[in-house]
Amino acid sequence: xxxxxxxxxxxxxxxxxxxxxxxxxxxxxxxxxxxxxxxxxxxxxxxxxxxxxxxxxxxxxxxxxxxxxxxxxxxxxxxxxxxxxxxxxxxxxxxxxxxxxxxxxxxxxxxxxxxxxxxxxxxxxxxxxxxxxxxxxxxxxxxxxxxxxxxxxxxxxxxxxxxxxxxxxxxxxxxxxxxxxxxxxxxxxxxxxxxxxxxxxxxxxxxxxxxxxxxxxxxxxxxxxxxxxxxxxxxxxxxxxxxxxxxxxxxxxxxxxxxxxxxxxxxxxxxxxxxxxxxxxxxxxxxxxxxxxxxxxxxxxxxxxxxxxxxxxxxxxxxxxxxxxxxxxxxxxxxxxxxxxxxxxxxxxxxxxxxxxxxxxxxxxxxxxxxxxxxxxxxxxxxxxxxxxxxxxxxxxxxxxxxxxxxxxxxxxxxxxxxxxxxxxxxxxxxxxxxxxxxxxxxxxxxxxxxxxxxxxxxxxxxx
Numbered sequence: 001x002x003x004x005x006x007x008x009x010x011x012x013x014x015x016x017x018x019x020x021x022x023x024x025x026x027x028x029x030x031x032x033x034x035x036x037x038x039x040x041x042x043x044x045x046x047x048x049x050x051x052x053x054x055x056x057x058x059x060x061x062x063x064x065x066x067x068x069x070x071x072x073x074x075x076x077x078x079x080x081x082x083x084x085x086x087x088x089x090x091x092x093x094x095x096x097x098x099x100x101x102x103x104x105x106x107x108x109x110x111x112x113x114x115x116x117x118x119x120x121x122x123x124x125x126x127x128x129x130x131x132x133x134x135x136x137x138x139x140x141x142x143x144x145x146x147x148x149x150x151x152x153x154x155x156x157x158x159x160x161x162x163x164x165x166x167x168x169x170x171x172x173x174x175x176x177x178x179x180x181x182x183x184x185x186x187x188x189x190x191x192x193x194x195x196x197x198x199x200x201x202x203x204x205x206x207x208x209x210x211x212x213x214x215x216x217x218x219x220x221x222x223x224x225x226x227x228x229x230x231x232x233x234x235x236x237x238x239x240x241x242x243x244x245x246x247x248x249x250x251x252x253x254x255x256x257x258x259x260x261x262x263x264x265x266x267x268x269x270x271x272x273x274x275x276x277x278x279x280x281x282x283x284x285x286x287x288x289x290x291x292x293x294x295x296x297x298x299x300x301x302x303x304x305x306x307x308x309x310x311x312x313x314x315x316x317x318x319x320x321x322x323x324x325x326x327x328x329x330x331x332x333x334x335x336x337x338x339x340x341x342x343x344x345x346x347x348x349x350x351x352x353x354x355x356x357x358x359x360x361x362x363x364x365x366x367x368x369x370x371x372x373x374x375x376x377x378x379x380x381x382x383x384x385x386x387x388x389x390x391x392x393x394x395x396x397x398x399x400x401x402x403x404x405x406x407x408x409x410x411x412x413x414x415x416x417x418x419x420x421x422x423x424x425x426x427x428x429x430x431x432x433x434x435x436x437x438x439x440x441x442x443x444x445x446x447x448x449x450x451x452x453x454x455x456x457x458x459x460x461x462x463x464x
Contacts, residue, residue: 002118004030006328007090009080010126011035012044013314014295014321016062018124021325023071029329031073032118036127037149038077038095040068044148045314048177051153052184060150080127081115085271085288090118122328125267125278125286125293126321129260129312138231143238144254147178156255159237160185163252167191167241169228171198173344175257179220180346182255190221190249192228192241202342203351204358207424210408211351218347262297262310275299277310282334284324292328294320301337303440304355304421311338339439343432349407352432355422355439356414411456418444420453431458 006022006029008015015033022031035041042060049055068075077095084090093115131146133139145156156178160166166182168175171193179189191198197208198215212222223243230242231254240250262277273279273287277299284292284300296312298320316338323335343352409427413420413435420438435458437443445453 001089002032002116003120004032004074004118005121006031006124007118007120007122008033008124008126009083009090010124010128010295010297011037011039011041011075012126012128012295012317013041013062014126014128014317014324015124016041017318017321018126018294018325018328019071019073021322022329023073025326025329025331027072031071033073033075034078034080034090034092034118035075036077036079036095037151039150040075042150047147047150047153048181050150051147051157051178052181053157054184057150078116080266083123083125083267083270083272085291088120088123088290090120090123091115092118121290123291124321124324124328125272125291125297126295126317126324127263127266127297129296130263130265131256131260132258134228134256134258136228136231138233138238141231141233141238142236143233143252144231144256146256147174148260156182156253157185159253160187163187165190165251165253167249167251167254168257169254170257170259171195171222171224172201172257172259173199173342174260175255176215176346177344178255178257179215183219187252188221189219190223190251192223192226192243192249194225194227196225198222198224199351200358202353202358202424204412204424207351207353207358207410207412207426210410210426211346211349214349214408215346260296260312262312264297277308279308283327283332284320284335285327290328292324294324300335303337303339303442309340311340313338313341315341339436341436349426350428351426353422353424354432354436355420356416357412357422357424411458413453415445415450418446418450420445434458 008018011033019031019033041062043062046055046060050057050060078092080090080092082091131148143159146152147156160182164187166187166189168179168189168191171191175191176198179191183189197205198212199208203211227244228241229244231238232240232242238251238254240248241254242248264274264278267274271288272291278286278293278297279299280286280293284294286293295317299308299310300320302309302311320335323333326333339355341354407427412424414422419442420435422439423435425432
């Protein structure tokens with residue numbers, strides 16, 4: 001049995017930042033990271049760019065092998081299957097030889113890959129998220145993928161060679177990033193989206209329409225308010241899908257982008273409280289002493305809602321990892337909380353939302369017509385998928401790109417009394433950092449300041 005002072009489950013940013021925080025305070029205590037992918041922590045947001053061939057594999061990793069050697073961080077490729085919280089023991093299944101050849105990560109060659117036990121003094125659960133596999137006929141047909149890991153990207157890239165059509169199931173960030181990558185590889189793209197708009201968890205209705213129109217000009221086809229009913233294939237893999245309503249679409253590969261859930265299945269019976277994510281206190285400690293959690297697996301206080309939520313974002317993961325790692329060494333740091341925030345760039349168009357940007361009363365301004373506000377409805381709900389037999393609505397078919405069209409600019413602000421609590425910004429130079437600071441600081445705006453923001457005037461400074 002391995003014995004260590006510090007154990008970290010997971011190979012993402014929370015794990016690395018926690019390890020760095022530990023080593024800043026404790027150079028001697030043994031520190032082990034167990035990662036299920038067999039890679040050292042890497043920049044997961046770059047996966048779609050790796051798929052597109054825009055980022056080489058070696059540039060994905062957050063640190064090189066020398067960093068882990070200098071910091072005396074031991075890394076094991078293995079899948080944790082059990083945590084015995086009271087005993088402070090975890091059980092993992094080694095990945096075995098042939099994995100972990102990237103910088104800093106070594107395979108575990110233990111005894112024919114039998115289950116191994118590790119005794120810890122302090123534990124951090126940073127296991128991240130796992131894509132949910134839909135229950136659908138034909139879902140296991142070769143050519144159906146998720147885009148979550150390095151291996152996923154490499155399998156999709158291999159399948160894309162010689163393929164002509166790709167179907168993206170879902171209208172969220174993962175699907176759109178995958179769509180961009182496959183578009184770069186020369187495939188014809190169709191997105192099938194259950195909601196009545198793309199990016200329904202990120203954008204308000206008007207913002208979604210602006211982005212969808214922009215993507216259509218680039219050649220993407222979107223079918224809204226529809227869903228997959230069955231996947232068809234042969235010995236060579238997927239060939240087509242049937243949509244709700246009976247329509248059939250031909251495709252050579254499918255990428256599923258239907259959301260990610262906190263990876264907590266291995267915690268069953270551990271004694272650690274979790275419900276859709278690991279529950280923690282303000283120091284990121286679980287209900288069991290000396291066991292902490294950080295990153296996409298955790299439920300933390302939302303600064304606007306005041307309740308524990310799963311704001312699974314890269315900056316949140318790094319901040320939580322750093323705080324938890326410090327507290328594992330005896331510090332008593334407090335994690336204040338986070339807000340929901342997403343940022344991406346689609347075909348050169350920056351899109352960002354934060355806080356309550358897609359809900360409640362707000363004001364929006366189309367920056368192509370500055371200083372004219374467009375009041376929006378009090379609350380927008382996502383329309384459900386149509387009932388069986390209802391013809392799905394199809395919009396934004398293939399159009400010829402219009403080079404003369406200016407990049408769209410749109411800003412939507414959401415207020416609660418005198419405070420900004422959310423925004424959606426599309427286009428460049430939106431001063432997202434300043435708007436985000438206004439939200440997190442709960443900065444009270446004078447009526448004149450509020451009206452200037454609504455009009456689209458972001459030029460004047462704020463003292464926060």
